[in-house]
Amino acid sequence: MNSYAVFLRGINVAGINIKMADLREALKALPFSAVTTLLASGNVVLASELPAAAVKSEFESCLRDAFGFDAWVVVLTAARVAELVEACPYPADDAATHSYVTLSSDAAALAELYDAGAALDGVELTRLGAEAVAWLAPAGGTLDSPFSKLSAKARYKASTTTRNLRTLVKVRDAAARLA
Incomplete structure (x- = not known):
């Protein structure tokens, strides 16, 4: 049995609302077990x-x-999420900046995004690897930061999603409990 983290893009923002209880219920019919949702931002x-x-x-x-919902997700093994958290050189908590990790299911799209950023x-x-880029944004200015604006472009919608490092730590810890 493999443990996975699934990161959904674009739910519970911009009018697309999915209750986590409803998501868990829908996933019951699939060949998954121990399904756990974390926060309301699409982390499973x-x-x-x-x-x-x-x-x-x-x-x-x-x-x-x-x-x-025309959905896209990034799926990583629990072990890979742990490796990415450990590899991130930025702090999970800092008063001046916020640390983010953009995850991707398409290495070429992420390489393009990284080069442009x-x-x-x-x-x-x-x-951080073929599927992840870590970056910093000023506290209170994430959405206005140049990399946030770049990564929000439509060309990256189907293959990337971004989480703050604190969220990845929570996902790592929850996924580790499945192993």
């Missing part, structure tokens, strides 16, 4: 015999069928 940990690509496909189909003035980025 679960166990499955399926490989990650099949978890992604099943999960996205479920969201479309159950909620009419690295070319911006005043942006601090660290590539």
